[in-house]
Amino acid sequence: MVCSTPSNCVAIGTPIYGHTLGPIAVRTANGGAAWASTGSLSGVKTLYALACASSRTCVAVGTNTKGSNQRGAVVRTQNGGTAWSVVPALPKGVGDLTGISCPTKTFCMAVGSTSSSYEAVAMSSNDGGRRWDAVAVPKGENELTLVACTTRRDCIAEGEVESIVGDPSGGNRISIITTNNGGSSWKQRPIPIDSAAPPGFPSFTGLTCATPNHCLLLGDATPPDGSSLGVILSSSDSGASWTDQALPPDTTILNGISCGSATQCVAAGGGFGGRGGSTQDLLSTNNGGQTWTVRSVPPSAEGLDGVSCSSATSCLAVGFAYSSAAPTAQPAAVIVTHDGGVTWNATP
Secondary structure (H helix, E strand, O other), X not given: OXXXXXXXXXXXXXXXXXXOOOOEEEEEOOOOOOOEEEEEOOOOOEEEEEEEXXXXXXXXXXXXXXOOEEEEEEEEEOOOOOOXXXXXXXXXXXXXXXXXXXXXXOOEEEEEEEOOOOEXXXXXXXXXXXXXXXXXXXXXXXXXXXXXXXXXXXXXXXXXXXXXXXXXXXXXXXXXXXXXXXXXXXXXXEOOOOOOOOOOOEEEEEEEEOOOOOEEEEEEEOOOOXXXXXXXXXXXXXXXXXXXXXXXXXXXXXXXXXXXXXXXXXXXXXXXXXXXXXXXXXXXXXXXXXXXXXXXXXXXXXXXXXXXXXXXXXXXXXXXXXXXXXXXXXXXXXXXEOOXXXXXXXXX
16 A cells, blocks of 8 residues: 555555455545545456555556466556556566565666566666566575665665575575666675574565665564564665664564654554464554554454555554454455554544
8 A cells, every 4th residue: 555645545455355356456535534446457466566656656566377477467557546557568577576666756666576487577667667677686686575766766675585696405595685776786785684683584575765774674583483573674774784673572463664754654564373363563663663662453453464654644554354244354444543653543
């Protein structure tokens, strides 16, 4: 989900569990009080990530299955989500697209993996997502997952790199690649695992840069006992180095993060834990991530999948609830704050 203003937001998702329909896009013009849907988006099977350069222009990326391979998919809107069109041509070899960032109305960067293997791919657009060009990435990069750009030149992407480049049998480790020239060249930066970080191999689901220098990387790690533990890493040097942030002790699953200013950010998550049961996770910071505070989640939201802050005070988070009448259904849930993440209320 992306909110370009406190009132205008666009979100992507899937219909009720068990349906065979494709992804849908929804929009609100009143801060989440009411939503309009475009219905199922034809021409694309799965959407993973969304970026909006303005209240009218948004681009979403995902994948289509073609035989045993995956083919990248891009859809875009120029009227705030009322109608979407599939971008017909993408660079050769693009498979799953899992991350996108559009820091300006014209420039976007998308990342993912190749169509037949787990090699990383990146592509960029200079016309708001109409046409895309392949971007070379460092050797040994596997499956770029997330990307955040603060300008058309400055981007950070997260993924995995071969532990020994050129030796796939050696396993992978988490890596960050950074560019300050729009992807013409990248610096490859492995992330050291802090001894104070939760045990277990972390999986990252959110990346945001409040300024070109200050970025936050969010996810969770699963130690041997199967219980998820939230992880937030912070960089103050454009991704050159990262520090594990101290989180409240009961933080489990973290799915999304957004910053409304250089200092005010919200992290949202929750859902089914590794050992069963559900958790609710909602954190906020007013000092750029130095400290995080647990916030109360309205009971209508069992888990939160995404959050977007359009200002230092206004944020919207989306997720799901549970239905006792239909246990396999997960009705959508929307909560909103207008005080920088301190208090949250459910929308109708």
